[in-house]
Amino acid sequence: MESRSNYWLVAPSALVFVALFIAPMAFFVVLSFWQVEYFELSTEPTLANYRDVFVNYWRVMGFTVAVATATALLTTFLGFVFSFLARFRAGQWAQALLFIVLITLFGGYLMKIYAWKTILGNEGVLNSALMAMGIISSPITSLLYSPQAVVLTLMHFSLPFAVLPIYASMRGISDAEVEAARDLGAGRWPILSTVIVPRCQSGIVAGFSFVFLMVGGDYVTPLLVGGKITMIGNLIAPQFGAQFNWPLGAAMSLVMLLAAVAIIYLFRFLVALGSRP
Amino acid sequence: MTALLKLRGISKRYGDAVAVQPLDLDIFAHDFVAILGPSGCGKTTLLRMIGGFVAPTSGTVEIDGRDVTRIGPEQRPTNTVFQGYGLFPHMTVRQNVGYGLRLQKKPKAEIADRVAEALRQSRLTEFADRSVTALSGGQQQRVALARALILRPKVLLLDEPLAALDLKLRHAMQDELRRLHQEFGGTFVFVTHDQGEALSLANRIAVMNAGRIEQEGDAETIYTAPATRFVATFIGEANLLPGERKAGQVKLEAGPSFADAGADEPVTTVVRPKAVRLLRAEEKADIEISGSLTEVVYLGDHIKCVVAVSDKQDVVVHLDVAVAPRPVVGEHVRLGWSIQQQRVVSA
Amino acid sequence: MGRKISDFALTRRHFTQGLAATALAGTVGLPSMARAESAVTFLGWQGYDDPVAFDGFLKEKGITLNTTYIGNNDEIVAKLRGGGIGQIDIVTPYMGYIPLLVKLDLIQPIDESRVPNLKDVMPIFRNDPNIVVDGKLYGVPFTWGGGPMVYDPSVIATPPTSWKDLLKPEFTGKVGMMDDPLGNMMIGALVATGTQTPTKLTAAQLEQTIDFLIEVKKQSRVVAASWGDLSDAIARGDVAITFNGWETMVKFCADKGKVVKYTYPSERTHAWLDNYCIAKDAPNLDAAYELCNRVISVEGQKRLAEVALQAIVNSEAVAALPEDIRALYPYGEIEDYGKKASFFGFPPVEPEGDLTTFSDWLKAYERFKAA
Numbered sequence: 001m002e003s004r005s006n007y008w009l010v011a012p013s014a015l016v017f018v019a020l021f022i023a024p025m026a027f028f029v030v031l032s033f034w035q036v037e038y039f040e041l042s043t044e045p046t047l048a049n050y051r052d053v054f055v056n057y058w059r060v061m062g063f064t065v066a067v068a069t070a071t072a073l074l075t076t077f078l079g080f081v082f083s084f085l086a087r088f089r090a091g092q093w094a095q096a097l098l099f100i101v102l103i104t105l106f107g108g109y110l111m112k113i114y115a116w117k118t119i120l121g122n123e124g125v126l127n128s129a130l131m132a133m134g135i136i137s138s139p140i141t142s143l144l145y146s147p148q149a150v151v152l153t154l155m156h157f158s159l160p161f162a163v164l165p166i167y168a169s170m171r172g173i174s175d176a177e178v179e180a181a182r183d184l185g186a187g188r189w190p191i192l193s194t195v196i197v198p199r200c201q202s203g204i205v206a207g208f209s210f211v212f213l214m215v216g217g218d219y220v221t222p223l224l225v226g227g228k229i230t231m232i233g234n235l236i237a238p239q240f241g242a243q244f245n246w247p248l249g250a251a252m253s254l255v256m257l258l259a260a261v262a263i264i265y266l267f268r269f270l271v272a273l274g275s276r277p
Numbered sequence: 278m279t280a281l282l283k284l285r286g287i288s289k290r291y292g293d294a295v296a297v298q299p300l301d302l303d304i305f306a307h308d309f310v311a312i313l314g315p316s317g318c319g320k321t322t323l324l325r326m327i328g329g330f331v332a333p334t335s336g337t338v339e340i341d342g343r344d345v346t347r348i349g350p351e352q353r354p355t356n357t358v359f360q361g362y363g364l365f366p367h368m369t370v371r372q373n374v375g376y377g378l379r380l381q382k383k384p385k386a387e388i389a390d391r392v393a394e395a396l397r398q399s400r401l402t403e404f405a406d407r408s409v410t411a412l413s414g415g416q417q418q419r420v421a422l423a424r425a426l427i428l429r430p431k432v433l434l435l436d437e438p439l440a441a442l443d444l445k446l447r448h449a450m451q452d453e454l455r456r457l458h459q460e461f462g463g464t465f466v467f468v469t470h471d472q473g474e475a476l477s478l479a480n481r482i483a484v485m486n487a488g489r490i491e492q493e494g495d496a497e498t499i500y501t502a503p504a505t506r507f508v509a510t511f512i513g514e515a516n517l518l519p520g521e522r523k524a525g526q527v528k529l530e531a532g533p534s535f536a537d538a539g540a541d542e543p544v545t546t547v548v549r550p551k552a553v554r555l556l557r558a559e560e561k562a563d564i565e566i567s568g569s570l571t572e573v574v575y576l577g578d579h580i581k582c583v584v585a586v587s588d589k590q591d592v593v594v595h596l597d598v599a600v601a602p603r604p605v606v607g608e609h610v611r612l613g614w615s616i617q618q619q620r621v622v623s624a
Numbered sequence: 625m626g627r628k629i630s631d632f633a634l635t636r637r638h639f640t641q642g643l644a645a646t647a648l649a650g651t652v653g654l655p656s657m658a659r660a661e662s663a664v665t666f667l668g669w670q671g672y673d674d675p676v677a678f679d680g681f682l683k684e685k686g687i688t689l690n691t692t693y694i695g696n697n698d699e700i701v702a703k704l705r706g707g708g709i710g711q712i713d714i715v716t717p718y719m720g721y722i723p724l725l726v727k728l729d730l731i732q733p734i735d736e737s738r739v740p741n742l743k744d745v746m747p748i749f750r751n752d753p754n755i756v757v758d759g760k761l762y763g764v765p766f767t768w769g770g771g772p773m774v775y776d777p778s779v780i781a782t783p784p785t786s787w788k789d790l791l792k793p794e795f796t797g798k799v800g801m802m803d804d805p806l807g808n809m810m811i812g813a814l815v816a817t818g819t820q821t822p823t824k825l826t827a828a829q830l831e832q833t834i835d836f837l838i839e840v841k842k843q844s845r846v847v848a849a850s851w852g853d854l855s856d857a858i859a860r861g862d863v864a865i866t867f868n869g870w871e872t873m874v875k876f877c878a879d880k881g882k883v884v885k886y887t888y889p890s891e892r893t894h895a896w897l898d899n900y901c902i903a904k905d906a907p908n909l910d911a912a913y914e915l916c917n918r919v920i921s922v923e924g925q926k927r928l929a930e931v932a933l934q935a936i937v938n939s940e941a942v943a944a945l946p947e948d949i950r951a952l953y954p955y956g957e958i959e960d961y962g963k964k965a966s967f968f969g970f971p972p973v974e975p976e977g978d979l980t981t982f983s984d985w986l987k988a989y990e991r992f993k994a995a
Contacts, residue, residue, distance in 0.1 A: 060994045121860040141797060144862060145845045176363030179330055180421075183350045183357045184377035184428065194376075198367050224853060227846040228801070230993045243986045275367075 032250035041247075049251035057235065057252060064216060064232040065259055067150060072212040072267075075155045079162025079207050084196070086163075087170040088178070098167065101160045109157060113224045116153045120144035120225070145227025153225050154215045161214065162207035169203030170196070198275035205268045212267075216260050232256055279342075281306040281464055282327065282432055287336030288488075289322050296322040298488040299335060304432070304481075309458050310466045311475035314485030315511070320468045321436060323485070327466065328434050329353045341431055356425035357434040360441070362417050364409040370420050371396065371405040377428045391427055398460065399423040415446045419453070426461055435467035439474060451478055472512045476500070484508045506622050509547040516553070516592050518546040519624060527621060531590045533564050535616060543624035550581070550595040552618035555610055562613025566592065570608045584610060662911035666691045667703060668716030671932050672898070675766075675924035676915045678931075687911045697721050704730040704903060713906040714915055719754040719763065719897040720823075720970030726757045731901045733760040738913040741920045741938065746958055749937040752897055754969045763899030764916040766925070767934040769953075770895035770965035771807045771868045772886035774854075774877075779864040783887045787815045790867055791839055799844040800863030802854050805989045806982075807868045810894040810968055812837045822894070823971045830980045834988050838995040840867050847993075852876060858884055868893070871953050872933050888964030895965035 033045045053061070086097040107115075119125045120143040127139040143149060173196060181195045197204070219233030232252065239249030280303035288299040297319040304310050312320045325331040327338060329350035337346045345353050356377075365373055375392040383391075396402045399419045404412060409420055418438065425433060438454065439447045455478060458465050469475050475482050476496050483493040484507070492504040503509035506517065520529040522544045528534040529546060537544075556562060568586035580596040582604060592612055596604075604610060662685075666673050670693040676682065677689055694700060700715045701724070709730065717725060725731045736742055742750060745765065755763040775783050779798070784790065790799050801808070809830075813822035816836035817829045825833065841847065845863050848854035855876035857863045866873075869886060877884040900916045902909070918924050925941035928934045935953040936942060942955045954961060971982045980988075 056990070057994070117856070117860075121862050123861045139861075141845070141862075145857075174361055174363060176359040176361040177365060178363075179350070180357070180359055180363030180365075180424075181376075182330075183328065183355075184424065185351050185380040187351055190380055194380075195365060199365075220849075223803070223849040228841055228844055235990055235993060238986070238990075243983065 028250045028254060031247050032254055034247045036245050036247055049248045050255070052248060053251050053255050057232065060230055060235060061232050061252075061256060061259065064256070065263065067147060067154075067231065068212050068215040068260075069263060071151045071154045071158070071215045072208045074151065075158050075162045075211045076166075076204060076208045078155065079159060079166050080200070080204065082159070082163050083167035083170050083200075083203075086167060087173075098163075101163045104156070105160050109220070110224075112157050113153055113221060116149065116156065116225055117144060120149055120152075144225060145229075147226070147229060149225040149227075150222050150229060150231075153221050154211075154218065157221075158211040158214050161210040165206035165210070166200055166203040169200040173199050193274070197271075201271050201275055204271055205264070208267050209264045212264060213260055216256060280304055281308075281341055282466075283337075283339040284323075284327070285337050285339070287323075287326060287333045287338065289319070289326060289331060290334045295488050297326070297333075300490050302483060302490060302493065304464060304466060306464055307462060308464055308466075308481050309455075309479050310464075311479035311482045312466065312468045312485060313472060313475040313482055313511070314470065316470055318485040319488040320470075320485045324357075324434055324436055324466065324468045327432070328355050328357045330357075354431040355434055356428050356430035357436065358418075358421045358425050358438055360436045360438075362421040364417055364420055364424075366408070366410045368409065369406050370401055370409055370412070373409055373420055374401075374423045374427055376424060395423045395427040398457075414442055415450060418442065418450060422454075422457065426457065426463075429463070431464065433461075433463055433465045435465065437469060438467055439469070439471075447474075454478060476512070484511060486511070502620055503547060504622065506545050506547070506624065509545075509620065509622065514550050514593065516548045516550060518548070518590065518592075520544050520546055522621070529566075531566055531586045531592075533566055535564060537621050539621070544621050545624045546619050546621050548592075548614055548619040550593040551579075552614045553592060553594040553612050554614065555582075555594065555596065555600075555604060556613045560611075560613070563616040564619065565611060565613045567609065567611045568592065570604055570606050570610055573604055573606055584612060586612070662686060662908045663688045663690055664713045664908050664911045664915060665711055666714045666915075667694060667700060667708070667712050668714065669694060669898070672716045672767075674932065675928045676918045678927050679923070681918055681923075685911070685914050687908075687914065701725065701728070701730065704728075709903065710905045710907060712903045713908050713912040715901050715903055716898055717763070717901055718970075719752055719765065719899060719967055722755050722762050722899065722901065723757055723969070724973060725901065726762055730904055731762055732904050732906070733762055734764060734902065734916065735913070736761060739764055739917045739920070741917050744922075744938045744940045745920055746937055746939050748958060748961055749897060752967050754897070754967055755899060763901045764920060765897045765899050765937055766919045767928060767936060768895060768897045768967075769870055769872065769935050770888070770961070771804075771811060771893040772871060772888050772965070773866060773893075774858065774869040774873050774884055774886045775865040776858055776861070777883065777885050779861075783865070783885070785890050787811060787867065787889045787891050789889075790843055790865065795865060796843050797845055798864040799840065800854050800857045800866045801841065801844045801847045802851065802866070802868045803847050803849055803993075804868055805986060806970075807894050808837055808992075809833055809985055809989065811868055811891075812840075814891045814893075821968070823968050825971070825980050825985075826978050827980055827984070830984065830988050834992050837992045841992065841995055855880065858882065871935065875933050875952055892963070893965045895961070895967050897967050 032049055033047070035042045035044070035046050035048055082097070082101070086094045090097050117124070121127070122139040122141055122144070124144065126143060127136070130136045131139065177195055177199075178191060181191045186194060217233050219231060219237050222229045222231045222234060236249050236252045239245045239252065282304040284300065284302040286299045286301065287297065288295070289297040312323060314320045322331055326333050329345070329348060333346065337344055339345065340354055350357070365376065368376070371392055374395050375388050378388045378391060393402070396405050399422060401416070401419055401423060404416060409417060412420065439450050442450055451474065454465070467478070480495060481493070482496055482499050484491045484499065486507045492499060492508045499508065500512055503512065509515045510517065518529050518531055520527050520543070522537060522539055523541050525536055525538055526534055527537045527544055527546065554562065556565065566586050568584040570582055571585050571591070572581070572583035574581045575598070578598070580598055580600065580603070582594045582596060584592045584594060586592050594612060664687055666689055673689060673691050682689060697718050700717050700721065704712060704715065705728070715731065722731070742764070749765040749768060752765065755761060755765060773783065773787070789795070810822040812833040813819055813825055813829060816832045817825070819825070819829065844867070846857050848857060851870050851873060854866060854869070855873045858866065858873070859877045859880035859882035871886060874884055874886060900919050902912045902916065906912050920938050922938060922941045922944060925936040925938040926944060929936045929941065929945055929949050933949070933952065942950060971985055972979050973982055975981060
């Protein structure tokens, strides 16, 4: 009896979850099997949208997955290093370091993008400085409007989202654990690989997932600092706007979502594999 | 016989704060040593300098003839049982115990055998594949011990090993530690603030106060012949009687005087409550003093009496419960003790 | 400001059925407050109401304005069809939309006698064939612009005379493009297919157009998201020349401290013309005519030119502009403007023989985007 009454307690949140997450998702799935052709919405089930995705969009999708994976790996690594320094090396400065990370969240998304444009452009801060120092004689034109610029900007934007879960899980590691590992003969690297990384698994995977999902769905950064780079978001967004092809947009979104889930699970598997005692 | 562990002039300073004053300490093989002192006396810092977790400001640490002062804990022939145990929560009991051997890249079969043996010795076999987070405090303590002992350290260091346990478990673990020390035959050094624990476990005790070792010796000497006023008060109950030594004669403020060789200075005479007797009418003693009984408390194994011998001096006496007749509060009594049972220390 | 050619997209029949209808139903509702005698309902780009509303004109005429801003031209069609007829007075469509609006019976012809300021509107705008259907004028044109080639004279002394020159090695990595599907494809069609009607393309011509755009993209460093971003890129020296453009970029760049110029290559370019149109069954017809006349008055046009930096149509107002504002647009040789930039209109919205529709264009444009 008691357990039955407990189920009722979760009913409101379950309802919210179903209404706000499951239902729209289900609608998207259904939608992706419909089709818009010659301005008519046909509810006859078809795989045409998925065929379209795999025939016409696989290259952009692959590129997007590559950019997102690279960004997520680099950002997670940086986030790990940052968290490590804050947790184990910064001492009393740890709070200050974290505050700096949090404060970058306030900057706003577009502000960061424009900041990087100012830094990376032909007449930007970086090129000007390098030229003033005589290191280069003409601007490095590939800084802005390149995949690197997209990765860099997205890393800057998403770093806090990697730091926070990793740092949170690192705080759960007691000093005694680390000292015990040293005491039992572990040097710097074995401590990392046998204690710190395995203990931060969930934080690392959470950080990677946050970053990957944010980058995979982004379509503003490539537009503004990517030059002529197109990511899948740049092709999905118009399907819900100018092109009014929601079914195709839904199919593209779902395939991208599955790709993201697959990558995240693969990453999780690799982290777990590397963390086995 | 040379000491297994030699500390020479070792000290630790944090900025202006001195945690450990320069000190020497010798610990011999097979000793079970307690470093005893109140919190903040520097005992944990001293232990951490032995383990290699704290770099000394001055002095050297030598283990088995080798200077290890500049060597990190991962390379010292010591292992530590930490106060919070520091078990790895992402590993099972077996994985925790085998951790050190795996780092040494021992053959798998050897690791398995030695871990199984260690688990058996620590009576952990049935928990081997459980997560350490699923264990009770006492069980976790045993895992921490097994994990450290499996590496056969020359010196096992224990930081307040029993502090986290409740009273009943603490007694069981004391037996366990004593048994392991005997079976293992190694050298144990542990830090504690509990004089009872120190007396019951250790064969040698170093009493620390304010960054110094006040006295180091076997448990009986420490108890019966405290070298300083601090040691006398920290270990067991003691009556402290202030006085003045002049020309080989000590005059107590409370009255009596007696001969005692030493420099002219203010002194404190220490006498344990158990050593003080209630003198019968004609009975004589080396030192005699009288006063009125202000308190009589029955404490099960003894009777505690408080006697006011002057306006500002009380003397506590422990009497056998069989004493007859029972003294009564308000009664005027004579107290006495033998000169061998008192200690005169600098004030 | 008003012009957002990249957002141009035409209505689909399924607006009134299927999902788009559902999506839009919620936004169709218009202010339904009790109206004063002439509370004009205005549906158009933000800023396009300013020339009639900036001073005491409305008060003087006893008019109040209920404005609803649009995000793209589709909304005009959607809202008029979704219950706006009989409620909306003024809409501001791109000239390419006017034939469709007429065909769908959503706007009414302009009684030219009630818009006396039309006499001052330069003939090239007044007589644009897109806004005249069956001999009747359906829109009051009031602002325009084109898609010239903008370049940085400090890098490029003599600008190319053909759009094709952008493919020359000397421009590699120096070209900036704009993510403007309609404008890019019309210029691309002019250059790649040689057609004089770049809104009417066969499937093969559309492919040729996209192939050409991809070639240009290979030469480019950026496909900008907005005219501001493209101006930014040229002002910062990241690009030196553009494919597609807007005359007003000269001013945008000047504000960033960069002198740029523009030119019209020999193949010509596209141009656009925005209009005040009166909705069918407009409830405040008299007031609507007052506004149509006002937006092309000298005062209204000066305001539009000086504050919004838009190009204007009233020759009297042009004469009264300060020199620097007038210099933004080629007013001096306006009668020749058609030889440089044309008001091409709009591709078919529904299948029409072997011609590709606008939705085919958008689909094809993705190939350019993905390249």
